[in-house]
Amino acid sequence: MGFLPVEEQMAVIRRGVVEIVPEAELVAKLERSRATGKPLRIKLGCDPTRPDLHLGHSVILRKLRQFQDLGHHAILIIGDFTGMIGDPTGQNKTRPALTIEDVRRNGETYFEQAARILDPAKTEIVHNSAWLGTMTFIDVIRLASKTTVARMIERDDFTKRFQANEPISLHEFLYPLAQGQDSVHLRSDVELGGTDQKFNLLMGRALQKEDGQEPQVALLMPLLEGTDGVQKMSKSYDNYIGIDEAPNDMYGKTLRITDAQTAGWFELLTDVPTADLAAVRARCAADPRNAKHDLAWTLVRMYHGTEAADAARAHFERTVIQKEVPTDLETTEVPLPEDGRLVALMAANGLAPSLSEARRLVQQGGVTVNDLKITDPAFVPEVAVGDALVIKAGKRKFVRLRFVG
């Protein structure tokens, strides 16, 4: 089980990477690993407070997978302990304190989803509560003595908050230390992280040196921009595409990204061969429309298969471009309602959160019933048992109701 030549490994590793600190150390580690036949230990920590993975997470998980494919050893840390501290994100929202069970369960969900990207059989899963949870107060004080306040507030996020007179809780200083301690404990060779993690990863290096270990290399991946093209992909900005997302949604949401994002998404999110990336980039510039459709198709194919990808493309053509009711619409059987108003049917069948909202939709011309536009909010469709009704609300919400006795 020989390793590829170092330069070939580096070509894979470099794809999409923002920074490798320091790159020379990584090359040296790879060379030694190849010479001794010993795989490198690649560490990735994850935050189990939000278990739903989206394409933003996939960037870094894919990178870990690439290391696996090169024959290295992947360690996925479920941050069940650090999750209870909460990484200072600058958002600084008080996070709900999760119970151990919550965190455990989230961790499992996380891994189930991550397994769609990683090679689960070759992934070592660890929980950092195993070693962080057993530290005593004196251990923590010793750990804290290894860095300084000045060093801490160098961290970009802390600097900003400090200057803006925003609160910084003392425990937030412990987060980078805890994460660094993970590296010490696992004796990691490489840690993967987003660019926002740079400080934390470097802290790992510092603590490893303190411990007399060879420090890990920090490999930083870009933060993927969300579908709004502005902010990083995040559930809280609602600009994300989930890994579990249904094919049609995944396809449609992908088309919503800006043209400028397309090429980057190919590089970071898809399995398009690295050698082809230059051609892909050229195509994204020359023919953004079709390039983006291909991107959407590719992503759906990766997560749902070729058939689903074809179907999603067809669905998009029909419903969005030609504004037709989808042919694969499922029929929901409902009893003949007492309140037969259109707005009531909409609210009862998930087309609108409330009657008022349904009314607004109707008044704004966003609703059709059996392809007929309805603008009267008091409209009552005449239906009898056995009749079917297709209600369309907005561009992409449809429902077909069949009335039963």
Add this chain to the structure above:
RNA sequence: GGGGGGAUACCAAAGCGGCCAACUGGGGCAGACUGUAAAUCUGUUGUCUUCGACUUCGCAGGUUCGAAUCCUGCUCCCCCCA
């Protein structure tokens, strides 16, 4: 320990006795347009039995014909000084 400031709808932020379901911006939704679920423009954005009614402005009381706006207590948050 002392002093000051604040809590308003999804978020931010006005309002400071009636004209407030509550300015404005962001976000969301809809319509037009478009290669697109982008951009742009327009409308809309508490609930309901919608030309009207009802419940909202940290929580609980009180003053008043009438309060998000005044008073009292409580809870939480932030800043400054020590």
